[in-house]
Amino acid sequence: MTENHAYVIVKKVKLAESIYLMDIKAPRVAAGCQPGQFIILIVDEKGERIPLTICDYDREQGTVTIVFQALGKSTKQLAELEEGQAVRDFTGPLGQVSELVKMPREELGKKKVLFVAGGVGAAPVYPQVKWMKENGYEADCIIGARSKDLIILENEIGKYAKNVYISTDDGSYGIKGNVNDAIRHLVVEKGEHYDIIVAIGPMIMMKYVCILTKELDIKTIVSMNPIMVDGTGMCGACRLTIGGAVKFACVDGPEFDGHLVNFDEAMKRLSMYKTVEGRKMLKELEGDTHHHKGCECHEELPKNA
Amino acid sequence: MDVLKRVPIKEQNPDERIHNFDEVCLGYTKDEAVLEAGRCIQCKNPRCVQGCPVSIDIPGFINAVVREDIEEAYRIINKYSALPAICGRVCPQETQCEKNCIRGIKGEPVSIGKLERFVADWARENNIKPKAPEKKNGIKVAIIGSGPAGLTCAKEMAERGYDVTVFEALHEPGGVLVYGIPEFRLPKETVVKPEIENLKELGVKIETNVIVGKSVTIDELMDEEGFKAVFIGTGAGLPKFMGIPGENANGVFSANEYLTRSNLMKAFDSNYDTPIITGKRVAVVGGGNVAMDAARTARRLGAEVMIVYRRSEAELPARVEEVHHAKEEGIQFYLLTNPKEILVDDNGWVRGMRCVRMELGEPDSSGRRRPVEVEGSDFDLEVDTVIMAIGTSPNPLIISTTNGLQSNKHGCIVADEATGKTSREGIFAGGDAVTGAATVILAMGAGKAAAAAMDEYLQNK
Numbered sequence: 001m002t003e004n005h006a007y008v009i010v011k012k013v014k015l016a017e018s019i020y021l022m023d024i025k026a027p028r029v030a031a032g033c034q035p036g037q038f039i040i041l042i043v044d045e046k047g048e049r050i051p052l053t054i055c056d057y058d059r060e061q062g063t064v065t066i067v068f069q070a071l072g073k074s075t076k077q078l079a080e081l082e083e084g085q086a087v088r089d090f091t092g093p094l095g096q097v098s099e100l101v102k103m104p105r106e107e108l109g110k111k112k113v114l115f116v117a118g119g120v121g122a123a124p125v126y127p128q129v130k131w132m133k134e135n136g137y138e139a140d141c142i143i144g145a146r147s148k149d150l151i152i153l154e155n156e157i158g159k160y161a162k163n164v165y166i167s168t169d170d171g172s173y174g175i176k177g178n179v180n181d182a183i184r185h186l187v188v189e190k191g192e193h194y195d196i197i198v199a200i201g202p203m204i205m206m207k208y209v210c211i212l213t214k215e216l217d218i219k220t221i222v223s224m225n226p227i228m229v230d231g232t233g234m235c236g237a238c239r240l241t242i243g244g245a246v247k248f249a250c251v252d253g254p255e256f257d258g259h260l261v262n263f264d265e266a267m268k269r270l271s272m273y274k275t276v277e278g279r280k281m282l283k284e285l286e287g288d289t290h291h292h293k294g295c296e297c298h299e300e301l302p303k304n305a
Numbered sequence: 306m307d308v309l310k311r312v313p314i315k316e317q318n319p320d321e322r323i324h325n326f327d328e329v330c331l332g333y334t335k336d337e338a339v340l341e342a343g344r345c346i347q348c349k350n351p352r353c354v355q356g357c358p359v360s361i362d363i364p365g366f367i368n369a370v371v372r373e374d375i376e377e378a379y380r381i382i383n384k385y386s387a388l389p390a391i392c393g394r395v396c397p398q399e400t401q402c403e404k405n406c407i408r409g410i411k412g413e414p415v416s417i418g419k420l421e422r423f424v425a426d427w428a429r430e431n432n433i434k435p436k437a438p439e440k441k442n443g444i445k446v447a448i449i450g451s452g453p454a455g456l457t458c459a460k461e462m463a464e465r466g467y468d469v470t471v472f473e474a475l476h477e478p479g480g481v482l483v484y485g486i487p488e489f490r491l492p493k494e495t496v497v498k499p500e501i502e503n504l505k506e507l508g509v510k511i512e513t514n515v516i517v518g519k520s521v522t523i524d525e526l527m528d529e530e531g532f533k534a535v536f537i538g539t540g541a542g543l544p545k546f547m548g549i550p551g552e553n554a555n556g557v558f559s560a561n562e563y564l565t566r567s568n569l570m571k572a573f574d575s576n577y578d579t580p581i582i583t584g585k586r587v588a589v590v591g592g593g594n595v596a597m598d599a600a601r602t603a604r605r606l607g608a609e610v611m612i613v614y615r616r617s618e619a620e621l622p623a624r625v626e627e628v629h630h631a632k633e634e635g636i637q638f639y640l641l642t643n644p645k646e647i648l649v650d651d652n653g654w655v656r657g658m659r660c661v662r663m664e665l666g667e668p669d670s671s672g673r674r675r676p677v678e679v680e681g682s683d684f685d686l687e688v689d690t691v692i693m694a695i696g697t698s699p700n701p702l703i704i705s706t707t708n709g710l711q712s713n714k715h716g717c718i719v720a721d722e723a724t725g726k727t728s729r730e731g732i733f734a735g736g737d738a739v740t741g742a743a744t745v746i747l748a749m750g751a752g753k754a755a756a757a758a759m760d761e762y763l764q765n766k
């Protein structure tokens with residue numbers, strides 16, 4: 001409201017098809033945030049609360065960097081905003097600081113860490129890799145995506161990771177296959193040893209990474225992105241079953257021990273609003289048809305006929 | 306006119322109102338209010354006042370209504386209460402002021418709440434504002450949370466000339482008044498917002514989107530941002546679940562989530578982006594105001610709704626008026642019934658709820674008779690949505706991030722009842738954060754008492 005700073009977009013970059021990076025002015029969030037945490041923003045008066053991971057921050061400039069995929073109505077609307085415009089609300093930092101950051105330094109020094117980023121998961125992985133390097137630890141990183149043009153933040157992560165490995169489903173870049181093929185390649189074929197894997201990406205990817213790393217007996221941390229409303233522990237929308245106990249991702253997480261997460265339940269819960277949202281989108285699209293497309297149709301009909 | 310009976314109040318007809326979110330109770334006209342006010346016999350020793358947690362001069366303001374000096378009535382109420390349009394609507398009057406009213410012995414008590422509401426609405430419509438303080442002392446105080454406790458404390462401190470900033474975690478100020486209590490009971494644009502605007506008139510600053518303990522800590526506010534005293538009014542917002550099988554299924558919600566989606570995020574209005582699942586047959590578990598609000602919201606979204614409560618009608622903790630309204634709206638009551646399991650289909654969605662009948666046994670520590678299961682009485686309710694409204698507790702965030710702030714075993718902040726003083730010098734607390742989930746007027750009373758103690762502390766410092 002009136003006393004708040006305007007949450008102005010000071011930088012906007014298109015990283016790949018429908019993936020955007022934005023630096024947004026939010027001094028209170030920038031002042032205290034840490035890797036692993038997230039923010040919630042609202043685009044406009046009628047918007048919903050969108051949770052997004054903090055990808056980077058500049059405490060002096062008072063800005064926070066987010067990277068997001070324009071998927072549904074709200075993220076598409078966000079993608080339409082340009083530099084100089086502002087979002088209505090921006091709050092955080094939310095959630096717990098990354099487990100690596102909280103780990104006693106001596107212990108972390110002895111661990112060999114591999115990051116596994118799937119798709120936009122590269123965004124939450126980036127600040128962790130950067131933090132590791134800046135604090136004197138080495139780490140490797142796998143970045144995976146469907147194809148080459150969807151690989152993001154490779155250079156940025158490359159600045160801080162010891163080794164970066166790429167995998168693409170279609171083989172257009174790096175190893176052909178998914179991130180699990182890349183993990184297997186490193187650990188099984190090349191015999192690389194890792195003590196901890198941090199895997200962040202779509203839930204289905206994290207699920208399969210965890211099945212593999214359980215086999216390989218490597219501790220795995222995942223960052224969960226269930227549906228959220230407030231992000232402060234007030235609603236329970238984000239609840240997950242972790243090792244048989246109910247946890248709220250927004251306050252207890254978003255990071256959890258991947259081998260304890262009930263992914264099947266989490267994925268079912270994530271799909272909860274699919275039909276509701278689908279119907280809404282359909283209504284909007286149909287509305288469009290009546291207003292613009294309908295006219296286009298009339299103009300084009302004679303030509304095609 | 307029969308002086309034993311109240312002047313009846315107009316309400317939206319149940320058949321109509323289940324299709325909209327407009328206010329159910331339409332309030333008194335001036336003539337009706339004056340008539341009802343005339344029923345008060347102006348007791349020398351008014352018992353009604355003893356029943357009001359903030360001791361409003363009830364005969365005083367009612368007398369001004371009789372004289373048709375509504376502005377004066379408003380000024381009288383405003384000395385005691387910062388949010389009269391709200392209390393007039395949501396106070397459990399039947400157990401407070403009106404319970405004690407002398408008129409209630411032979412007939413119906415004076416409609417104190419409805420008169421209070423009338424006065425506050427009239428003042429708003431006629432643009433009567435509280436008066437801004439003449440002198441400011443420039444001393445900075447921070448209020449954490451913008452529910453009734455925080456807003457009241459802010460008002461009191463601003464009137465004393467302090468430089469007040471309210472910090473609110475959500476994107477709208479108001480606490481439960483905006484995210485919990487529905488539009489049809491407490492309109493946001495016309496009632497809640499103007500009352501909050503009145504505070505700004507007094508110079509109160511409100512900073513939303515600040516989660517104290519995450520965005521900034523209380524210690525930082527005091528050490529780095531120059532706040533000399535802090536009031537914590539963060540409420541009791543964490544939802545409880547029952548811990549029964551199936552509770553994480555799709556279609557099971559906390560009442561907080563359901564109500565937040567509908568009220569704060571306005572999901573009931575298709576122009577807003579936040580989705581809500583309406584369900585065809587909805588079970589709401591619980592019997593308090595929260596349960597009634599969730600049930601009546603689901604009803605308005607088009608569902609067939611059942612309240613499932615483990616004690617009997619007499620123990621329903623909700624306001625009598627809300628239970629009455631819920632019944633009028635066709636909500637079914639499964640009393641002496643308790644859920645045991647939520648039945649889930651292959652896709653992870655709710656398909657029913659297994660319940661057991663209860664009977665009342667010996668009184669428990671709360672003095673209410675304890676419900677016990679009737680063995681072998683299990684039955685299944687066919688529902689596709691379940692809303693849990695079985696209570697809330699305070700968020701541990703503030704306690705875990707503020708050095709030396711004591712809490713009790715329920716996670717409530719320990720504070721002196723009369724002054725709101727906590728274990729930390731200069732930090733005061735009140736409302737649901739201290740008492741656990743209670744009422745709007747108790748939260749306001751606590752905010753007011755804390756302001757007096759805070760003022761004294763700062764003056765003597």
Ligand SMILES: Cc1cc2nc3c(=O)[nH]c(=O)nc-3n(C[C@H](O)[C@H](O)[C@H](O)COP(=O)(O)OP(=O)(O)OC[C@H]3O[C@@H](n4cnc5c(N)ncnc54)[C@H](O)[C@@H]3O)c2cc1C
Pocket residue numbers: 038048050051052053054067068069070071072073074075076120123124224225226227228254273274277579580
């Ligand atoms: C802790 C956390 C961190 C996240 N970080 C990122 C990030 O850094 N970059 C990024 O691109 N995305 C991130 N997401 C996911 C992002 O919030 C969703 O993609 C976004 O809310 C989808 O909104 P929409 O309306 O555009 O999409 P729609 O598909 O229209 O959304 C439909 C509904 O489902 C919900 N929803 C759908 N997908 C998700 C999801 N994956 N997570 C949560 N809610 C969802 C939304 O609340 C919405 O109401 C994160 C989610 C969480 C919980």
Ligand SMILES: Cc1cc2nc3c(=O)[nH]c(=O)nc-3n(C[C@H](O)[C@H](O)[C@H](O)COP(=O)(O)OP(=O)(O)OC[C@H]3O[C@@H](n4cnc5c(N)ncnc54)[C@H](O)[C@@H]3O)c2cc1C
Pocket residue numbers: 395396397449450451452453454455472473474475478479480481482485486487515516517518538539540541542564594595596598624700702703735736737738742743744745746748
């Ligand atoms: C659905 C529902 C219906 C109700 N109906 C009635 C009724 O009819 N009559 C009645 O008398 N009572 C009713 N109550 C109870 C009443 O609303 C509460 O007792 C009252 O609101 C408590 O006031 P409060 O100021 O202590 O806290 P709240 O109103 O809970 O406000 C606390 C505020 O603090 C904010 N906050 C929390 N943590 C932080 C933080 N770390 N930093 C910044 N801000 C923070 C929250 O976001 C919230 O806005 C109802 C409650 C609910 C949920």
Ligand code: SF4
Pocket residue numbers: 356357358359360361363386392393396398401402403417418421746
């Ligand atoms: S504040 Fe509540 S209890 Fe007090 S007089 Fe008004 S309605 Fe009655």
Ligand code: SF4
Pocket residue numbers: 344345346347348351352353354363364405406407408415417
């Ligand atoms: S007890 Fe009833 S009649 Fe007496 S002053 Fe109070 S409201 Fe009036």
Ligand code: FES
Pocket residue numbers: 227228229230231232233234235236237238239248249250251
């Ligand atoms: S998002 Fe509401 S409790 Fe986590």
